[in-house]
Amino acid sequence: MAPHTLLRAAASELRRRGRRAPLPLPALSSLLSSPSPQSPPSSRPDPSPHADRRHLIALRRCPPHPALAPELLHGRVLLPSHFSHASPLSTSSSSSEPAGKASPAPPLTWVDKWVPEAARPYAMLARLDKPIGTWLLAWPCMWSITIAATPGELPDLKMLALFGCGAVLLRGAGCTVNDLLDRDIDNKVERTKTRPFASGVLTPLQGVGFLGIQLLLGLGILLQLNNYSRILGASSLFLVFSYPLMKRFTFWPQAYLGLTFNWGALLGWAAIKESLDPAIILPLYTAGICWTLVYDTIYAHQDKEDDLKVGVKSTALRFGDLTKYWIGGFGAACIGSLALSGWPYYPFLVAAAAQLGWQVSTVDLSSRSDCNMKFVSNKWFGALVFSGILFGRLVS
Numbered sequence: 369m370a371p372h373t374l375l376r377a378a379a380s381e382l383r384r385r386g387r388r389a390p391l392p393l394p395a396l397s398s399l400l401s402s403p404s405p406q407s408p409p410s411s412r413p414d415p416s417p418h419a420d421r422r423h424l425i426a427l428r429r430c431p432p433h434p435a436l437a438p439e440l441l442h443g444r445v446l447l448p449s450h451f452s453h454a455s456p457l458s459t460s461s462s463s464s465e466p467a468g469k470a471s472p473a474p475p476l477t478w479v480d481k482w483v484p485e486a487a488r489p490y491a492m493l494a495r496l497d498k499p500i501g502t503w504l505l506a507w508p509c510m511w512s513i514t515i516a517a518t519p520g521e522l523p524d525l526k527m528l529a530l531f532g533c534g535a536v537l538l539r540g541a542g543c544t545v546n547d548l549l550d551r552d553i554d555n556k557v558e559r560t561k562t563r564p565f566a567s568g569v570l571t572p573l574q575g576v577g578f579l580g581i582q583l584l585l586g587l588g589i590l591l592q593l594n595n596y597s598r599i600l601g602a603s604s605l606f607l608v609f610s611y612p613l614m615k616r617f618t619f620w621p622q623a624y625l626g627l628t629f630n631w632g633a634l635l636g637w638a639a640i641k642e643s644l645d646p647a648i649i650l651p652l653y654t655a656g657i658c659w660t661l662v663y664d665t666i667y668a669h670q671d672k673e674d675d676l677k678v679g680v681k682s683t684a685l686r687f688g689d690l691t692k693y694w695i696g697g698f699g700a701a702c703i704g705s706l707a708l709s710g711w712p713y714y715p716f717l718v719a720a721a722a723q724l725g726w727q728v729s730t731v732d733l734s735s736r737s738d739c740n741m742k743f744v745s746n747k748w749f750g751a752l753v754f755s756g757i758l759f760g761r762l763v764s
Contacts, residue, residue, distance in 0.1 A: 489564040494540030506535035507750030508656045512636030519764040534589045541582040546612040557674040597638045604631040619686035622664040630656030655705035661698040667743040670736045699724045716756025
């Protein structure tokens, strides 16, 4: 088929679609590149002397596909120009996980085995079956409490226990808020469609009641702290409640999560010292934010295709094929900020840097299972940093 005929067919198809979704780039590419099965390519010139003019008229009537513009429109999400469908680092799935392949059934957790059936949806809502989120929230608190300890002594074990319980409760409350606000999105995303609200196991009213219980228990822990810490801790609730909305407005919800999840770096020090020392705490807080940008960007790559469909944003979509360069930079900033906090735990810091570097260099961003495995491994990064801080305080 002659090239001008193909262009006219493509223009006709786009006009027929009108205001509906644009013709996908792969389909348009295949239409323009695939020869007709009925007639072999011909080197004969177009018999019409006005062929070139007709080509221009067809292209003027058919605006260029958004993928050819500086930015790419995919569904309802405007993507950066470096987003690619074909790169090895692309945000599209690779052949390692073929489309349509059935996902294996998830293994039974302790919640499935031991929690009564009536309470099980609430345990799932609080993510008690997935403790990694609690670890990620708790580690910055533990770092800060340990740095604030008296040199040569163990950190305050009561405070470590209080903040550990608080991490379970606050992480659970954050998940409840997130699922309440995202219930109409979660039922369209493969990984989240079995969550209690998305699947209809719990109603929003039941979720609000459960959230009230979580917040009351969290308040009980907050009241165990000094007045300075109570005010500082209560101020974090704005971040907790507003975070789930960020993915609707910005490609940087992971940065906002970093502000939220690492608030304990401020609160832990305040609980011991009843004040904040910016020279120590701000580098520690910055390190936590950069760390969150690494692990939550990797995590977001699990849902990138579903995010495109439902029109929500993430750093996984913002960084696209450049993801490894971005998270590598944030990883370096994390390690540098930890070093600036000024405590002698550098051998452990080298080990933590190696763990973070292993994540960034080996993660397969087109594999959901590998992204999840690298994400979960961050509990060991947090443990290495904590061990280094503890060692530094004991020998100083």
